[in-house]
Amino acid sequence: MAVQALYALQNGFIGFERSGLFYGERSSERVQIPVACYLVRASDATILFDTGFAPRAVPGLLRNDPLASFTDADLLVHRLDSVGIEPGTVDMVVISHLHFDHAGGASLFPKSELVVQQDEYAYAHYPASFFASFYYRKNFDLPGYRWRLIEGDLELVPGVTVLRSDGHTPGHQSLLVELPESGPIILAGDCCYWQEHIELERVPGVVWDPTRALHAIKRLKTVARLVNGRIFPSHDPAFWQTVKQPPDCYR
Numbered sequence: 001m002a003v004q005a006l007y008a009l010q011n012g013f014i015g016f017e018r019s020g021l022f023y024g025e026r027s028s029e030r031v032q033i034p035v036a037c038y039l040v041r042a043s044d045a046t047i048l049f050d051t052g053f054a055p056r057a058v059p060g061l062l063r064n065d066p067l068a069s070f071t072d073a074d075l076l077v078h079r080l081d082s083v084g085i086e087p088g089t090v091d092m093v094v095i096s097h098l099h100f101d102h103a104g105g106a107s108l109f110p111k112s113e114l115v116v117q118q119d120e121y122a123y124a125h126y127p128a129s130f131f132a133s134f135y136y137r138k139n140f141d142l143p144g145y146r147w148r149l150i151e152g153d154l155e156l157v158p159g160v161t162v163l164r165s166d167g168h169t170p171g172h173q174s175l176l177v178e179l180p181e182s183g184p185i186i187l188a189g190d191c192c193y194w195q196e197h198i199e200l201e202r203v204p205g206v207v208w209d210p211t212r213a214l215h216a217i218k219r220l221k222t223v224a225r226l227v228n229g230r231i232f233p234s235h236d237p238a239f240w241q242t243v244k245q246p247p248d249c250y251r
């Protein structure tokens with residue numbers, strides 16, 4: 001098998017309202033949620049999935065959000081360093097979508113291919129008013145960078161496949177990673193915030209199109225069933241406690 005290892009990289013925690021997590025919920029109760037990236041080591045390539053926050057965003061978050069929590073180790077460069085990776089050696093950076101808690105670290109990768117759905121890239125530059133506060137242009141307005149704008153599913157290297165999962169945003173994508181020992185793992189991104197979103201098919205509260213978001217959840221579940229794999233949600237605090245942390249990894 002071409003894929004060798006999958007590392008989970010923590011990028012801190014923020015507070016979020018339940019109404020933002022679960023479509024249709026009215027509770028403004030805030031909960032602390034993790035922000036994370038994943039590094040895939042394959043024989044043909046080193047691939048990063050998502051990039052967390054921009055370091056410049058952290059002071060403001062810490063000031064305005066009592067549930068925000070970041071350590072120096074949570075910075076993406078330091079997390080990469082902890083698994084022996086320098087940004088310059090990452091071949092591809094797959095960004096699930098261009099919201100600020102997923103695209104914030106893109107500028108670290110001027111040499112890498114930045115793999116994004118074409119629809120997401122276009123929308124992020126001209127978002128609807130209700131979504132504008134989630135897209136920080138500085139994160140993705142990176143002239144000279146190697147954007148690879150794709151449409152739909154794509155096998156990047158053997159065992160690593162982008163799965164289109166739009167709905168949360170117009171061009172959201174997830175990543176199927178086929179591991180030799182652990183089996184297939186689908187990194188859902190914000191298609192599935194929590195395990196509850198997977199099990200009960202709950203749509204994210206922050207959403208561009210709830211119907212498509214629901215279809216995307218079902219799609220990932222179908223793929224997971226067919227390949228006998230599992231789905232990793234993006235922001236589930238209880239699930240995150242069960243995820244292996246470096247130096248441990250999924251092989």
Ligand SMILES: [Zn+2]
Pocket residue numbers: 097099168190
């Ligand atoms: Zn998002």
